[in-house]
Amino acid sequence: MSAYARLLDNLRIALPGALDGTIQQELFNTVDELCRTANAHRAPFAITTVVGQSIYPVVVSGFVTLTVMYASDPGIVFDRDDGTATLASPPEDVRTIALELSLGPDTLELPADWLPDTVWERQYQALLHGVLGRMMGQIAKPYSDRITGAYHARRFRNLMAMARHDANTGGAPGAQRWRYPRHGR
Amino acid sequence: MTTLATVGSYILEARRILQDEVQPYRYPDADLVAALNIALMESRRLRPDLFLGQFDPLPQVAANNDPVPIDPMYRPTFLYYVVGMTELRDSEDTKDARAVTLLNKFLGQLMTPRA
Numbered sequence: 001m002s003a004y005a006r007l008l009d010n011l012r013i014a015l016p017g018a019l020d021g022t023i024q025q026e027l028f029n030t031v032d033e034l035c036r037t038a039n040a041h042r043a044p045f046a047i048t049t050v051v052g053q054s055i056y057p058v059v060v061s062g063f064v065t066l067t068v069m070y071a072s073d074p075g076i077v078f079d080r081d082d083g084t085a086t087l088a089s090p091p092e093d094v095r096t097i098a099l100e101l102s103l104g105p106d107t108l109e110l111p112a113d114w115l116p117d118t119v120w121e122r123q124y125q126a127l128l129h130g131v132l133g134r135m136m137g138q139i140a141k142p143y144s145d146r147i148t149g150a151y152h153a154r155r156f157r158n159l160m161a162m163a164r165h166d167a168n169t170g171g172a173p174g175a176q177r178w179r180y181p182r183h184g185r
Numbered sequence: 186m187t188t189l190a191t192v193g194s195y196i197l198e199a200r201r202i203l204q205d206e207v208q209p210y211r212y213p214d215a216d217l218v219a220a221l222n223i224a225l226m227e228s229r230r231l232r233p234d235l236f237l238g239q240f241d242p243l244p245q246v247a248a249n250n251d252p253v254p255i256d257p258m259y260r261p262t263f264l265y266y267v268v269g270m271t272e273l274r275d276s277e278d279t280k281d282a283r284a285v286t287l288l289n290k291f292l293g294q295l296m297t298p299r300a
Binding site for chain 1: 231232234235237238256258259294295296297298
């Protein structure tokens with residue numbers, strides 16, 4: 001049984017009277033928030049430079065590129081609006097620049113169809129609690145339950161904070177959480 | 186076995202509960218279909234999620250073969266409404282209390298877990 005099928009079954013059991021379409025809608029919202037807030041979905045990307053060209057598209061089909069988490073070329077600047085990366089200076093040779101991108105959903109299709117297995121496995125609990133919190137927070141439904149919904153929403157926020165920490169530290173245990181403020185760097 | 190997937194199956198089941206299975210019928214098909222359409226309108230107000238992907242225009246049904254675009258989980262709920270609405274009319278063979286019970290069951294099943 002896939003993680004998605006297991007998640008859907010768990011949600012159906014916990015939410016009597018909920019339609020699959022509504023669950024999938026809230027699953028999309030949860031995945032979207034998790035990606036945008038915690039950079040939960042990251043993927044490698046490579047730019048092969050062209051001599052004299054500074055600007056390169058950073059586009060992954062089916063996703064929105066939220067930010068560049070890591071670049072092997074430190075001078076690179078990512079423009080989120082244009083979806084382009086600009087090098088500090090035009091390259092004088094052909095080389096490959098490795099990026100790690102944080103991606104968000106750009107489709108309303110089922111998350112099962114596009115969200116990688118790694119995210120399902122790592123963020124299973126966050127997705128479960130996130131959807132439960134959102135569904136139970138809806139008003140006047142058979143599965144409405146403000147108190148239990150608030151509990152799940154709180155668990156989701158905690159798990160999202162852990163996911164964000166993992167994204168920032170590479171999941172290393174005991175890695176430092178503080179950093180100099182931007183003006184001090 | 187009925188699956189309440191089409192207008193015709195709603196009419197059939199409603200007649201069974203209403204004990205109106207012998208022609209000439211007490212309740213014409215058109216009245217039962219009208220009650221089903223009112224149920225769709227009422228549920229759009231209470232449970233918009235039932236109409237995910239079909240908000241505009243609001244689904245309406247007419248012919249016996251028309252599918253009723255409701256999740257199987259909620260089809261009996263709509264049957265209760267059809268029977269309840271039909272029994273609301275002021276006639277000798279209907280009982281107001283039964284009609285109110287059925288209409289309340291419709292509301293309860295749409296909005297609470299225990300109805």
